[in-house]
Amino acid sequence: MVSDSGSPRVDAESDFLRARRAQVLASLAARLRNDRDDVVRSLSFDEVVEALGRRGEHYVGTKVIPLDAIVGSVDKERDFDRRFRPTSTRSRERWERLALASRRGEVIPPIEVYQVGDYYFVRDGHHRVSVARSMGESVIEARVTAVDTLLTPTGVDVRSDLELKHWRRLMLERVPFTGEARAAIAFDHPEQYGEIAETVEAWGARTMHAERAYMDKETMAARWYAEEFEPVARLIEDAGVRGPKERLAAAYLRVACERYRLIREHDWNAEVMGQVRVRSRPPRR
Structure with missing residues (x-):
C-alpha cells in the first residue's frame, strides 16, 4: 500500500x-x-x-x-x-x-x-x-x-530458458529448417539440438556420397525432413513407440539411436521398427 x-x-x-x-x-x-x-x-x-x-x-x-x-x-x-x-x-x-x-x-x-x-x-x-x-x-x-x-522471442521467462534457445539457434545455423520442419524439430533438452544437427549432417553426407552430388545446407534440411523425418515419424506413430508426452522429434532421435545401437542399421522399414519396438520402451512421461 x-x-x-x-x-x-x-x-x-x-x-x-x-x-x-x-x-x-x-x-x-x-x-x-x-x-x-x-x-x-x-x-x-x-x-x-x-x-x-x-x-x-x-x-x-x-x-x-x-x-x-x-x-x-x-x-x-x-x-x-x-x-x-x-x-x-x-x-x-x-x-x-x-x-x-x-x-x-x-x-x-x-x-x-x-x-x-x-x-x-x-x-x-x-x-x-x-x-x-x-x-x-x-x-x-x-x-x-x-x-x-533469428528465433521467435517467446518462452523466455527465466534464464534457464536461454540455454534451450541458444542451442536451437546453433542447430538452425547448421541445419536451416523452414516452415513446417522448423516448427516440428523442437526439443525440451538443449543437448538434443546438437544431436539432431549431427544426425542430419550425417544423413546428408551419406546421401551425397551415394548420389555423387553436392547438397547445400538448405537442400539438405528440406530433403532430410521430407525423405527421412516424415516417413519415420509415421512409422513411429503406427508402431506406438512414442511416449505420451514425448515430442515427435525427440521420439525420432531416441528411436534412431536405438535402431543403430541395437541392429547397426541406417535403413527404415516395418521390420526394423518392429525390432526397435520389441527391444526399446518409450518414456512414460
Whole structure:
C-alpha cells in the first residue's frame, strides 16, 4: 500500500524502505521454496539477444508500455530484481529523489527500452521503472527500439530458458529448417539440438556420397525432413513407440539411436521398427 503522511519527502523514504523490504522477503521466500536464482533475477538483454540471435533493430518511437512487460535490463540486472525492486541501498538517494518528484507531480521523462517480441529491457530509466512499480502504476511512457531476432522471442521467462534457445539457434545455423520442419524439430533438452544437427549432417553426407552430388545446407534440411523425418515419424506413430508426452522429434532421435545401437542399421522399414519396438520402451512421461 502506498502511504500518504502529508509529507512527500517522508513518504518517498517510506516508499524505498517498502520496496527494499518486499525484495528481501521475496528473495527469502524463493530460497525457502528452493526456487532457482533465475526466477527472481532480472533478465539480461545481452544474454537474451545472444540466445535468440540478433538480426537488426529499428526505432519505433515513444509509446506507453505495460510495466509488467518489462522483464530485464541492458546493464543493471543485478541492481533490481525481476519486479524491479532494488536489491541494495546503493542508489537509495537517487531512488528517493525520483519518488519525491513523482509524488509532487513533476514531469518524469520517458524511459528508454529495447523491445524483443512482447518483452521490454530497460536501457535508461531503471529507477523510474522501480519507482513507478512501487507506486502501483501499471504503465509507463517509453522510447522504444525494437530488436529483430533469428528465433521467435517467446518462452523466455527465466534464464534457464536461454540455454534451450541458444542451442536451437546453433542447430538452425547448421541445419536451416523452414516452415513446417522448423516448427516440428523442437526439443525440451538443449543437448538434443546438437544431436539432431549431427544426425542430419550425417544423413546428408551419406546421401551425397551415394548420389555423387553436392547438397547445400538448405537442400539438405528440406530433403532430410521430407525423405527421412516424415516417413519415420509415421512409422513411429503406427508402431506406438512414442511416449505420451514425448515430442515427435525427440521420439525420432531416441528411436534412431536405438535402431543403430541395437541392429547397426541406417535403413527404415516395418521390420526394423518392429525390432526397435520389441527391444526399446518409450518414456512414460
